[in-house]
Amino acid sequence: MRTQRTILHVLAAASLIVSGTGDAAAQAVTEVFTNYQGFWQSSSATLPDDHHMLIGFTYDGVTYSTGVNDQALTDNSITFTEGSFEALNILKLSTTPVGQYRIFQGAAVDGDASGEGTFTAPTDSAAMASYLTDGDQGLDFGTGLANIAGGPTRVAVSNLQSSAINDGMPDLLWTQMAQPNATNDTLVFLDESGQPVGDSLVVDWAGISSVGNWSSDFFNLDGSWVSGPDPKPIRVLAIDFHDLALTSGVIGDVTTVEIHWGGSSDPAFIALNSESFGVPCDQLTFSGLQLVSAASSPATADATISPTISNGNEPYSLISILTGDTLSSSEWSTILPGRYVMKALDNSDCTSSNSITISIPNRACN
Ligand SMILES: [Ca+2]
Ligand SMILES: [Ca+2]
Ligand SMILES: [Ca+2]
Numbered sequence: 497m498r499t500q501r502t503i504l505h506v507l508a509a510a511s512l513i514v515s516g517t518g519d520a521a522a523q524a525v526t527e528v529f530t531n532y533q534g535f536w537q538s539s540s541a542t543l544p545d546d547h548h549m550l551i552g553f554t555y556d557g558v559t560y561s562t563g564v565n566d567q568a569l570t571d572n573s574i575t576f577t578e579g580s581f582e583a584l585n586i587l588k589l590s591t592t593p594v595g596q597y598r599i600f601q602g603a604a605v606d607g608d609a610s611g612e613g614t615f616t617a618p619t620d621s622a623a624m625a626s627y628l629t630d631g632d633q634g635l636d637f638g639t640g641l642a643n644i645a646g647g648p649t650r651v652a653v654s655n656l657q658s659s660a661i662n663d664g665m666p667d668l669l670w671t672q673m674a675q676p677n678a679t680n681d682t683l684v685f686l687d688e689s690g691q692p693v694g695d696s697l698v699v700d701w702a703g704i705s706s707v708g709n710w711s712s713d714f715f716n717l718d719g720s721w722v723s724g725p726d727p728k729p730i731r732v733l734a735i736d737f738h739d740l741a742l743t744s745g746v747i748g749d750v751t752t753v754e755i756h757w758g759g760s761s762d763p764a765f766i767a768l769n770s771e772s773f774g775v776p777c778d779q780l781t782f783s784g785l786q787l788v789s790a791a792s793s794p795a796t797a798d799a800t801i802s803p804t805i806s807n808g809n810e811p812y813s814l815i816s817i818l819t820g821d822t823l824s825s826s827e828w829s830t831i832l833p834g835r836y837v838m839k840a841l842d843n844s845d846c847t848s849s850n851s852i853t854i855s856i857p858n859r860a861c862n
Contacts, residue, residue, distance in 0.1 A: 581768065805840040
């Protein structure tokens with residue numbers, strides 16, 4: 497381990513910017529795109545000072561959209577791969593003042609772009625956490641928290657997709673919106689017993705390159721003024737499941753992500769790739785199974801059925817609970833006459849809690 501960390505630190509001078517407890521190597525995003533004044537990119541000299549949403553980012557030479565406003569990327573001649581990102585749903589954060597724990601927002605949000613305007617302090621822990629989940633898909637780049645009190649925050653996650661491991665596309669984005677210092681943050685996945693799955697990822701923000709700057713106000717937790725407008729650097733870390741040593745053998749055990757705030761983290765949000773995290777199985781709804789047309793004879797597999805399935809991870813299938821046979825949607829028109837008891841199955845291997853019985857006649861017997 498000692499040797500490996502030494503190697504990591506040598507490589508940090510080039511491009512590797514994070515060390516994990518394994519051979520993890522998350523990487524810095526090199527440009528971000530937002531909808532500030534319609535369209536903004538971080539290499540621009542303009543410093544955003546208002547609410548604005550992350551609409552895209554460049555990682556490893558590829559620009560991905562977040563799904564907030566793909567059209568704005570297109571309209572500005574940005575070539576991109578479509579993506580779908582949303583803020584990690586952090587529900588509560590401490591409201592206890594400690595150190596320089598503060599709220600930040602774009603310098604113009606308070607109504608005075610050049611100084612102190614009107615600001616109302618968050619009233620409870622849910623309102624505090626909302627600075628990391630506000631805006632379209634939770635991706636407001638112009639709001640966040642500085643120097644979050646050290647300690648863990650746990651958030652439930654569901655159905656991590658093994659196909660997302662080491663596929664080149666980030667599974668998490670972690671933002672850092674002010675000056676970093678030497679205090680590291682840590683991210684780790686946990687199973688239902690609270691035990692780690694894979695490795696921890698230790699983030700040394702000072703080793704990650706800034707992509708640009710923005711203009712921010714800072715407020716104490718009681719709402720009192722601190723400073724602004726302050727130019728602050730933007731850093732975004734792209735993380736793949738592989739960086740946490742998740743494998744197809746263990747990824748199904750993950751139920752929780754734990755962020756351990758080092759005490760000087762300044763995020764606008766932590767985002768999930770929606771396609772890397774599935775919908776919880778208990779939302780899969782199997783509400784109907786209709787006969788569309790009977791089979792033409794007792795031995796002909798040409799009956800057609802049509803299930804009603806929703807809220808799961810498409811594409812959907814059916815599974816016969818009597819035979820275990822799985823029927824993809826292309827096979828819903830190739831059914832032999834008979835009696836079937838079916839459950840719905842989604843792409844994350846979730847099955848519906850209910851089953852529906854259907855009897856398929858053949859036209860020869862009618
Ligand atoms: Ca202001
Ligand atoms: Ca935010
Ligand atoms: Ca991935």
